[in-house]
Amino acid sequence: xxxxxxxxxxxxxxxxxxxxxxxxxxxxxxxxxxxxxxxxxxxxxxxxxxxxxxxxxxxxxxxxxxxxxxxxxxxxxxxxxxxxxxxxxxxxxxxxxxxxxxxxxxxxxxxxxxxxxxxxxxxxxxxxxxxxxxxxxxxxxxxxxxxxxxxxxxxxxxxxxxxxxxxxxxxxxxxxxxxxxxxxxxxxxxxxxxxxxxxxxxxxxxxxxxxxxxxxxxxxxxxxxxxxxxxxxxxxxxxxxxxxxxxxxxxxxxxxxxxxxxxxxxxxxxxxxxxxxxxxxxxxxxxxxxxxxxxxxxxxxxxxxxxxxxxxxxxxxxxxxxxxxxxxxxxxxxxxxxxxxxxxxxxxxxxxxxxxxxxxxxxxxxxxxxxxxxxxxxxxxxxxxxxxxxxxxxxxxxxxxxxxxxxxxxxxxxxxxxxxxxxxxxxxxxxxxxxxxxxxxxxxxxxxxxxxxxxxxxxxxxxxxxxxxxxxxxxxxxxxxxxxxxxxxxxxxxxxxxxxxxxxxxxxxxxxxxxxxxxxxxxxxxxxxxxxxxxxxxxxxx
Amino acid sequence: xxxxxxxxxxxxxxxxxxxxxxxxxxxxxxxxxxxxxxxxxxxxxxxxxxxxxxxxxxxxxxxxxxxxxxxxxxxxxxxxxxxxxxxxxxxxxxxxxxxxxxxxxxxxxxxxxxxxxxxxxxxxxxxxxxxxxxxxxxxxxxxxxxxxxxxxxxxxxxxxxxxxxxxxxxxxxxxxxxxxxxxxxxxxxxxxxxxxxxxxxxxxxxxxxxxxxxxxxxxxxxxxxxxxxxxxxxxxxxxxxxxxxxxxxxxxxxxxxxxxxxxxxxxxxxxxxxxxxxxxxxxxxxxxxxxxxxxxxxxxxxxxxxxxxxxxxxxxx
Numbered sequence: 001x002x003x004x005x006x007x008x009x010x011x012x013x014x015x016x017x018x019x020x021x022x023x024x025x026x027x028x029x030x031x032x033x034x035x036x037x038x039x040x041x042x043x044x045x046x047x048x049x050x051x052x053x054x055x056x057x058x059x060x061x062x063x064x065x066x067x068x069x070x071x072x073x074x075x076x077x078x079x080x081x082x083x084x085x086x087x088x089x090x091x092x093x094x095x096x097x098x099x100x101x102x103x104x105x106x107x108x109x110x111x112x113x114x115x116x117x118x119x120x121x122x123x124x125x126x127x128x129x130x131x132x133x134x135x136x137x138x139x140x141x142x143x144x145x146x147x148x149x150x151x152x153x154x155x156x157x158x159x160x161x162x163x164x165x166x167x168x169x170x171x172x173x174x175x176x177x178x179x180x181x182x183x184x185x186x187x188x189x190x191x192x193x194x195x196x197x198x199x200x201x202x203x204x205x206x207x208x209x210x211x212x213x214x215x216x217x218x219x220x221x222x223x224x225x226x227x228x229x230x231x232x233x234x235x236x237x238x239x240x241x242x243x244x245x246x247x248x249x250x251x252x253x254x255x256x257x258x259x260x261x262x263x264x265x266x267x268x269x270x271x272x273x274x275x276x277x278x279x280x281x282x283x284x285x286x287x288x289x290x291x292x293x294x295x296x297x298x299x300x301x302x303x304x305x306x307x308x309x310x311x312x313x314x315x316x317x318x319x320x321x322x323x324x325x326x327x328x329x330x331x332x333x334x335x336x337x338x339x340x341x342x343x344x345x346x347x348x349x350x351x352x353x354x355x356x357x358x359x360x361x362x363x364x365x366x367x368x369x370x371x372x373x374x375x376x377x378x379x380x381x382x383x384x385x386x387x388x389x390x391x392x393x394x395x396x397x398x399x400x401x402x403x404x405x406x407x408x409x410x411x412x413x414x415x416x417x418x419x420x421x422x423x424x425x426x427x428x429x430x431x432x433x434x435x436x437x438x439x440x441x442x443x444x445x446x447x448x449x450x451x452x453x454x455x456x457x458x459x460x461x462x463x464x465x466x467x468x469x470x471x472x473x474x475x476x477x478x479x480x481x482x483x484x485x486x487x488x489x490x491x492x493x494x495x496x497x498x499x500x501x502x503x504x505x506x507x508x509x510x511x512x513x514x515x516x517x518x519x520x521x522x523x524x525x526x527x528x529x530x531x532x533x534x535x536x537x538x539x540x541x542x
Numbered sequence: 543x544x545x546x547x548x549x550x551x552x553x554x555x556x557x558x559x560x561x562x563x564x565x566x567x568x569x570x571x572x573x574x575x576x577x578x579x580x581x582x583x584x585x586x587x588x589x590x591x592x593x594x595x596x597x598x599x600x601x602x603x604x605x606x607x608x609x610x611x612x613x614x615x616x617x618x619x620x621x622x623x624x625x626x627x628x629x630x631x632x633x634x635x636x637x638x639x640x641x642x643x644x645x646x647x648x649x650x651x652x653x654x655x656x657x658x659x660x661x662x663x664x665x666x667x668x669x670x671x672x673x674x675x676x677x678x679x680x681x682x683x684x685x686x687x688x689x690x691x692x693x694x695x696x697x698x699x700x701x702x703x704x705x706x707x708x709x710x711x712x713x714x715x716x717x718x719x720x721x722x723x724x725x726x727x728x729x730x731x732x733x734x735x736x737x738x739x740x741x742x743x744x745x746x747x748x749x750x751x752x753x754x755x756x757x758x759x760x761x762x763x764x765x766x767x768x769x770x771x772x773x774x775x776x777x778x779x780x781x782x783x784x785x786x787x788x789x790x791x792x793x794x795x796x797x798x799x800x801x802x803x804x805x806x807x808x809x810x811x812x813x814x815x816x817x818x819x820x821x822x823x824x825x826x827x828x829x830x831x832x833x834x835x836x837x838x839x840x841x842x843x844x845x846x847x848x849x850x851x852x853x854x855x856x857x858x859x
Contacts, residue, residue: 020852056720067730140727146704147687147729151653235705236834238817241688254620276596284612306727308703313640315631317789322623329619330612336583337611341604346591349747354587361583365576373625374633376699380726381690445569447694449698452733456721458554 011414011511020479026111027514032097039085039093040481046080047074047477054436054470057463059454070453071138071152078141079159083166084125086393087255090262091208092173094404095201097412099177099312101140101505101512102195103520104186109179120169127162130132131155136312140451142252145233147245149225156435157226159313160219167212170258174208177201178279184506192286194397195503195527196279200265203293207254207261211297215251218244242308249300257296259393260360263400264331267353270407271335273501274350275342278528280334288327295324306374314373321371328364332357345541347499352403355430359395363388366441384444387437395433402429402480409484414510417487421479429476433467502528558695558716558741562639565697568629575622614673637698640711645680647672648760648843650701651682651689653728654735659843664751667735672714672720673747679711681808685839690726693739701726707808714741764848767841771833785830786823792853797824811846 012029022030052073065073075204082328096114100107108114131137137154149154156442181194181202194202222244224230235242237256272279279285301317309317335357344350355443366388370376379385402425410416439462449461455463497506557563594600647670650657658670658680682691684702691710692699695718700710716859732741742750755832758766768774776785791806799822804810813820818830837845 029726067733070782071730094587114559138729144688144727147727151729162562170551225777238820240705275594280606282606284609305634306699307688308706308708311635314634318631318634319627322627325623326619331618332583335614337588337606337608339594340606341602342590342594343596343602344591344594345596354591357587358580358584361580362576365579365646368623368626369569369572369576372568372572372630374565374574374630374637377634377637377699378569378694380699381692387716446725447721449692449723449733451727454733456736489685 010220011415011509012514014111015064015513015514024115025087026107026115027325028096028100028108028111028114029512029516031114031118032093032095032412035088035092035096035121036135038118038121039088040500041332042080042084043477044265046077046085047474047499049080051078051474053077054467056453057455059237060457060460060463060468062454068138071451072136074451075137075140075154075159076132079128079211080140081136081161081393082255082259084121084128086259086397087166087170087399088121088173089397090266090404091177091201091204091258092117093400094197094408095177095204095262098408099180099183099198099201099412101508101516102198102503103181103184103189104504104517104523105180105184106515106517106520108176109183110176110487117169117172121174121228124162124164124166124169126164127158129304131158131162132160138362142248143219143222143244144248145222145225145241146235149222149233149244157223160223161516164216164219167216170208171212174205174212177205178209179351181205183384186521186523189504192283192524193523193527194286196268196282196285196289197262197265199289200261200263200268200537203289204258204261204390205430207258207293207296208299211251211254213259214247215255218247220252221247221449244302245304245307246300246309249303250297253300253303254293256389257292258394259397263356263360263397264289266400266404266407267335267356267499270349270403271338271357272528272530273499274347274353274405275339275344276530277338277342278526278530280337281330282527283335284330288330291327292324294488295320299324302371302376318371318373321367325364325371327369328427332364346423348417348419348426349403349407349499351423351426351430352399356399356403357425359391359399359430359433363391363396366391378447379444381450381498382444383448383450386450387440387444390437390440395437399429405480405484408505409487410498411505411510411519413488413491413514414494415487415491416494416498417483417491420436421483423480425476428479429471432469432472432474432476436466437469439463439465439469456507497536502530505519548815551745552699554720554765556695556716556720557697558714558718558720559693559698559712559714560695560715561633562715563696564633568626568633572626584771602708637711638813640679640709641677643678644711645673648679648847649680649682649691649702650685650839650843651691651724651728651735651857652685652839653687654724654731656691656722656724656735656737657840660751661847662751663760663763668722670739671747671750672739672741673744674714674717674741676744677711677713679709680841682708682710683839683843685791685802687728688726689728689735691723692723692725693720694723695720696739707812714739717741717743758845762845762848764844764851766848767844768848771836773845774784776830784828786826788849789852792850794853798822799826808846811849812842815842815845847854 020412056070134155137156137159139152153252221232225233233238233239233241268279299317299321301313302321305314370379370388443459443462448455494510496509504521507521557566588691648659656668658666661796682702689702690699695714698710698712700708718741722739724732762774776783777788794806795803796806797803816834818832819828822828826859
């Protein structure tokens with residue numbers, strides 16, 4: 001009986017089964033599960049909106065939904081996916097679960113704050129659901145003024161309040177991570193020995209803490225403008241609508257890095273494990289994460305090349321955008337170099353990680369294309385931009401999230417899933433994703449603007465291709481829902497370290513005991529010490 | 543309108559302005575580099591992954607100097623990036639600087655249509671006629687929310703921002719009809735805020751312009767408004783009220799109360815009409831009333847055209 005081995009031992013999942021114990025837990029591992037369930041709900045919610053959008057766009061005319069509905073669908077898709085799935089995705093689930101385990105701590109620094117941040121997420125999410133049920137908004141997720149402040153007639157106030165609240169949830173998570181990483185590392189775990197997953201979440205936490213307050217302020221101003229007409233963004237009383245875009249992107253561009261850095265951390269863990277090799281250029285990898293997080297604060301103006309900022313500002317923001325691409329480039333090269341002379345195997349997490357590298361590369365390179373001012377003038381607000389950021393956020397972050405989920409699933413649940421099904425899902429997602437989004441690059445170059453409910457006939461062929469990819473992608477996302485749930489009951493027992501991975505989280509049983517470690521670990525070696533094959537012991541990194 | 547329906551019988555995305563070809567050269571160079579990069583990287587990744595697969599009997603001894611390698615490829619990337627940056631920025635700055643002699647056309651965007659006014663007063667809706675081979679500068683204003691003037695065949699785009707004038711310019715290089723899209727989401731019928739740009743031979747354009755008679759030129763219409771709104775009472779020649787003369791001010795620096803100086807451009811004149819207390823000319827009392835609500839976007843266009851004409855013909859009052 002495979003179940004006996006797990007159920008005999010007390011661990012964080014079976015010490016108390018009551019509903020109440022879950023809702024009042026301050027165990028970071030259980031909070032990770034609370035998040036996992038909540039963000040999965042929003043993922044399928046946002047995904048359903050996307051499915052309807054792709055269905056509608058299969059023909060040039062409006063036939064599936066009314067224009068009003070279409071505008072509300074893409075707004076809902078953006079709001080749900082950005083703030084209720086992508087931003088919390090890896091940090092709040094895998095980050096919450098793993099950071100204390102990876103640094104050899106019993107919990108995060110502020111366990112109650114951690115629970116509070118989940119409750120804030122739920123309250124923010126409730127506002128968003130209430131907004132959707134009472135009619136939604138048609139502002140897009142970007143809430144551009146003066147449309148959102150003076151013209152839109154949807155539930156704009158409910159929507160921005162929901163986002164402001166969920167913003168506080170990510171501020172608290174970020175704060176918790178920063179203090180945890182600074183203060184709670186196990187003896188011997190120097191900064192230069194931190195796993196890159198921890199570095200990535202640390203860099204992300206800095207952005208969350210510094211940028212998110214600006215989002216709250218900006219959206220609050222929208223609410224005040226709608227309710228009291230204070231006129232910050234209304235030119236009729238001396239306000240400036242473009243100011244909103246500056247403030248919004250001052251948060252939202254760094255937020256793009258919130259939505260990719262943790263993915264980079266996950267992929268570094270997976271690639272080293274399945275290549276049985278230390279990460280190529282550890283220092284450079286950690287430095288690049290911080291560099292992206294910091295330079296990322298200085299590039300927001302590249303969203304405004306044609307929006308009314310001065311051309312000189314445009315030129316400077318373009319230069320800074322090229323600068324932020326350099327550390328991203330280093331990372332991609334280093335992942336490739338990590339495989340060199342490795343001993344590579346291709347289990348499910350590795351397929352996701354390799355898929356991530358490919359798709360992130362395409363997303364990053366097309367980011368260079370839109371950072372080039374004169375080209376962006378043409379491509380701005382077209383499907384080229386849509387394709388570009390979906391390659392980063394879906395091709396990158398969602399692939400990494402699934403990769404991480406498959407990599408640490410045995411640690412979180414103590415069970416293995418059927419690897420064959422895992423690989424089938426990974427490949428299905430990869431194919432479905434490219435089929436859906438690659439045609440959108442071409443559409444964008446040809447001039448199809450984003451947020452178009454109807455479009456000229458000549459764009460139909462490419463739209464049909466894109467829409468045909470959507471069900472394949474959806475199938476790929478649904479598969480794990482089944483086999484991962486199946487594994488909870490019928491999966492073989494995983495044991496503490498099924499991948500023979502390095503890292504402290506693998507030194508404790510799966511699922512981990514309530515307090516993570518029976519004896520707190522002491523770290524004596526470099527990260528990713530995968531002990532190279534015999535002949536190259538002399539080449540181990542110094 | 544007959545015969546030139548290029549929307550159906552041209553390539554999907556023609557190069558119809560002098561700029562289009564140059565933007566395309568940059569775009570396809572970048573796309574070529576992207577493709578090369580993707581091929582090289584995926585080649586390396588797949589190559590390494592397969593060659594060094596677990597169980598393969600290969601030599602795994604490695605002695606790569608990691609930091610040195612990283613520095614080399616960072617500098618390589620940086621060099622390529624800077625080249626692209628300079629190339630693109632050069633084109634971008636040029637794109638933002640219309641030539642002095644450009645033909646000026648006024649555009650007003652509103653939910654969800656485009657209105658154009660030519661210099662002689664000719665108006666059109668959702669269609670914009672322009673002459674081949676002549677630099678055209680479109681002055682953009684919006685009556686409500688942000689819109690964006692986007693002509694893919696020209697590779698031109700510029701947002702229309704409430705409370706400001708923005709300009710976009712291009713030199714059409716190919717006869718035909720091309721899409722005009724609103725590219726910035728502007729509410730319900732955003733996707734239906736489309737029009738056509740019709741590029742004609744200059745002679746044909748002149749004929750078209752003269753075609754619909756009865757229209758007065760923009761400055762002439764502006765002059766009428768200048769009288770009927772009562773502007774002339776204070777700003778006219780020989781007025782007894784202390785108001786600055788408007789002759790020759792367009793494009794010139796104006797000293798303000800408080801010591802700053804502004805250039806009297808379209809946005810300044812617009813602000814002076816709508817929010818006169820915002821920037822008061824040095825030496826004058828802030829006595830001018832606001833005309834907000836009494837003039838709409840197209841009236842503003844006419845008044846500005848008139849004030850501009852005062853700069854050109856110094857003989858006028």
